[in-house]
Amino acid sequence: MHTTTLHRPTHRETLWELEAAIERGDLITVFGRCTVDYDGRATSTLGPGNRLVILKPDGSTLVHTDEKRTPVNWQPPGCEHHASVRDGRLRVRGTRTTPDETLDIHFEQVHQFSALDVTGGRDLDLYGSEEDLREHILDDPSLVESGFTPLETERESTAGPMDIYGEDAEGVPMVVELKRRRVGPSAASQLQRYVEALHREFGDSVAVRGVLVAPSVTDRAADLLKENGLEFVALDPATGEPPEATEASEEVEPPEASEDADGDEPKEADSETDGSDG
Template sequence: MPVLISPSLDEARKELVVGLEARKLVVMVASCSVEYSGRTGSHLGEGERLVIVKGDGCILVHRGHDYQPVNWQPSGCIIQAHANDGTLVLKAVRPSPLESLTLVVKEIQFLGSFVLQDAAEFILHASEEEMQRAIILQPDMIEPGFKILDFEKKVPPGFVDVYGVDRDGNIVVIEIKKDPAGFPVIKQLLEYLKYLQAPPGRKLRPMIVAPSIAKGSQSTLAKSGIEFKQLTLQKAVEILQKYARSDQQALKSWL
């Protein structure tokens, strides 16, 4: 875990090269200027920043404020460090789309390189997918008698989240949102409808499943003939947990 305090640029370059080679995490606090060129371009004059280089070839330049890095390059870059004219030049090139990030480092306060032991799995609960799973596991939460025919069903403009049939044989076309549903969802659903047909004598029932409807979209929804079924992430998670439990019980009763 080498840590250098106010190293010379050449000491830093050596440690950086070693760190890159070993695919370590290198963290640096340094005064630098930054140029980006690729899909567009950017310029940032000299100033002190936090620079992070990761083993998978991504680089982040953070200022003293803001959530997002001011400049960066995602994973999969080729990163090189050169001495140049009394400065340390860090270059990160992304092959596709071809773009490059160049840091000219003038002075380094701190440089450390680390190997992070981290085997933990990251688990994210509750997303649109969980809502979809909840509906698929327990279709009658939409309404009694509702049956799933398909999900992620392909139509030319995209994918229908859930596609099913109600107790009267009408086709139900469901678009799921985990956030309050606004105009775009309504448009998207109406677009899908153009490519779907109900059997003779039956109807198409477009339906939005979401925690709520965005304020400004209430009236549009009413006019559009789209139904709304409330489902919060929390309720979806509860359903999934209930099923996880009953799955376990089903398993136990089998043994």
């Protein structure tokens, strides 16, 4: 574990240590007064100011101001770093291809240079993702509906891969779209595309149900689901259970309403959705 730090170095000193640090595979931070020019998918310029620049050994480049989580300028992994001194300025250039992009940082003055030996675990354990929600449902399909039988995940269709494909207690095909958070109109459209793809695949005479599973849904998305005869089931991705007792969710009659009607009545594509909303 080593760190190299220079305080108010000359451009020549910075250049020297920069190249050595790149060679070593260190993560480099440069704090200094600079301008930034970007050209690639878009084009941008940034006037002079004191900023923190980070060069990662994988080619990532970050230019940070004192605000925001998102860097003001950047380059994704895979770009090549090159430094030079011209016209009394230190230029750090990051270039990449596909697409062709160039990021130029011109330092008028470097206040601090550091080369850091960043190492150790990079993968975190994360809970509460859409994948977790899927596993909850595959473990207990009745979370979606009593009698639901998952048949395939990532099932391909002309509209793309569906999260869960299966059938209800009556054998009616069901496509289930999962979202880890409250959904808007785009999720409803996405589900609708899959349902339409199945209609084309099976023929319009075959009923197909589309179910959106998410912790909650916006009004607009709920309307959209209703218009398209799609259904909504409220589940929390972390627990796999209904998020919490809200008025709206209590309005939905529990599945044990009558013993001969739990999950029956395969809905037609133009039937209404029940419950929902967040």
